[in-house]
Amino acid sequence: MANYTVTVRLRNRASGAQSDPVTVNYGVDTVVVDPPPPPVVTPLVGSSIGLNTGETWTQGLTRHDTTVGPLDIVRVFYPGAPDPWTGSKAAQCNRPVVVSFKYTPVDINAGKYDAFLTSWFASLPKNTYKIWWSYYHEPEDNIEAGAFTAAQYRSAWRRVAGFARAASNPNLFNTLILMGYTVNPASGRNFADYYPGNDVVDVIGWDAYSAIGKYDSPSTVYGAAIAKAKAQGKPWAICETGAMKLSSDATGSGHASWVSSVRTYMGTETPVFVIYWNQIIDTKDYRLSTAPAQKAWSDYCKAA
Amino acid sequence: MADTLPVITSASLNKSNYAVGEDMILTVTGNDPDEEVIEVTVALRSKGSGATSELQTLTATIDELEPVASDSGSRPWTTLSRVGDSFTLKATA
Numbered sequence: 001m002a003n004y005t006v007t008v009r010l011r012n013r014a015s016g017a018q019s020d021p022v023t024v025n026y027g028v029d030t031v032v033v034d035p036p037p038p039p040v041v042t043p044l045v046g047s048s049i050g051l052n053t054g055e056t057w058t059q060g061l062t063r064h065d066t067t068v069g070p071l072d073i074v075r076v077f078y079p080g081a082p083d084p085w086t087g088s089k090a091a092q093c094n095r096p097v098v099v100s101f102k103y104t105p106v107d108i109n110a111g112k113y114d115a116f117l118t119s120w121f122a123s124l125p126k127n128t129y130k131i132w133w134s135y136y137h138e139p140e141d142n143i144e145a146g147a148f149t150a151a152q153y154r155s156a157w158r159r160v161a162g163f164a165r166a167a168s169n170p171n172l173f174n175t176l177i178l179m180g181y182t183v184n185p186a187s188g189r190n191f192a193d194y195y196p197g198n199d200v201v202d203v204i205g206w207d208a209y210s211a212i213g214k215y216d217s218p219s220t221v222y223g224a225a226i227a228k229a230k231a232q233g234k235p236w237a238i239c240e241t242g243a244m245k246l247s248s249d250a251t252g253s254g255h256a257s258w259v260s261s262v263r264t265y266m267g268t269e270t271p272v273f274v275i276y277w278n279q280i281i282d283t284k285d286y287r288l289s290t291a292p293a294q295k296a297w298s299d300y301c302k303a304a
Numbered sequence: 305m306a307d308t309l310p311v312i313t314s315a316s317l318n319k320s321n322y323a324v325g326e327d328m329i330l331t332v333t334g335n336d337p338d339e340e341v342i343e344v345t346v347a348l349r350s351k352g353s354g355a356t357s358e359l360q361t362l363t364a365t366i367d368e369l370e371p372v373a374s375d376s377g378s379r380p381w382t383t384l385s386r387v388g389d390s391f392t393l394k395a396t397a
Contacts, residue, residue: 004379006379008372015367
């Protein structure tokens with residue numbers, strides 16, 4: 001609303017004599033042009049593939065597509081070197097993937113795998129699906145255990161990233177994957193210790209879970225991690241997430257509600273992708289094991 | 305007789321807030337004691353025959369009043385009508 005005045009007088013046409021002015025106030029609605037809404041960035045939604053006993057990768061992939069998908073993106077882990085791309089687990093996904101592999105930073109920094117990694121990155125498809133690769137995801141515990149130093153890790157990461165950059169593949173994204181816990185002040189960790197540099201990181205990925213024994217709010221699980229990625233000015237993604245179904249949640253409706261809350265929360269954020277850890281690790285079962293929880297994640301995938 | 309100044313006794317808008325493009329009506333009431341309406345009645349008479357036309361009455365206003373408005377939003381106000389001492393002006397919001 002803009003405010004104006006109109007001032008009026010009565011004037012004698014012949015003599016020009018005028019009355020005292022009288023002022024009247026009025027308002028006119030201003031035309032507010034809302035800025036265009038920001039573009040909706042729909043994340044890719046997927047999961048890891050936990051294989052049942054005797055199940056092949058393809059069978060497991062199909063089962064996940066059926067029960068919690070269809071998956072937009074698949075998390076593929078290599079505990080050591082990545083398989084040659086052709087025929088690999090990642091290639092069989094036939095869709096966007098997040099692929100991680102591990103070598104010791106000492107070996108990487110010594111140049112032991114320069115030739116292989118150069119060749120491997122060059123072999124990745126350029127015109128099909130986006131590939132987010134990561135070297136040595138979640139290094140924090142290993143560094144704290146003394147397996148290698150943070151400086152060695154950062155140096156190795158930068159070296160591997162150099163091979164990826166040399167492939168000149170527009171569908172290849174350098175993805176640093178850290179633990180969500182690392183940005184929790186209680187961890188005593190410093191994000192910078194694990195960050196190899198803005199020039200070599202395309203996407204910051206987080207592995208972040210609800211605490212055992214409860215369904216944490218999404219802001220509790222992801223808030224600090226997202227804030228850290230934003231502070232770095234980098235796109236970010238959830239590379240692993242999950243909540244263990246509570247024993248009191250017999251039907252899984254609570255688990256499903258947690259999944260839905262994640263979906264809602266991520267709808268207000270801008271992750272590149274969100275991946276559920278649909279597996280058991282040690283004795284911790286994070287699987288979407290009930291029909292309501294599976295449907296909730298499947299619905300999220302379908303909506304993406 | 306010395307001129308007296310016109311006097312506004314009231315001025316008001318038909319609304320206090322307007323939408324863009326809406327008509328705004330300003331009503332001003334006032335007068336000037338100097339203003340006077342006079343009537344002049346005339347007839348034509350033939351010098352030759354002495355025949356006389358019907359009477360014709362004309363009116364004229366002496367010291368006629370007019371409203372003058374200025375707007376902080378530079379909107380032009382035009383006078384729509386006058387009825388007695390009441391003047392009606394219009395502008396577009």
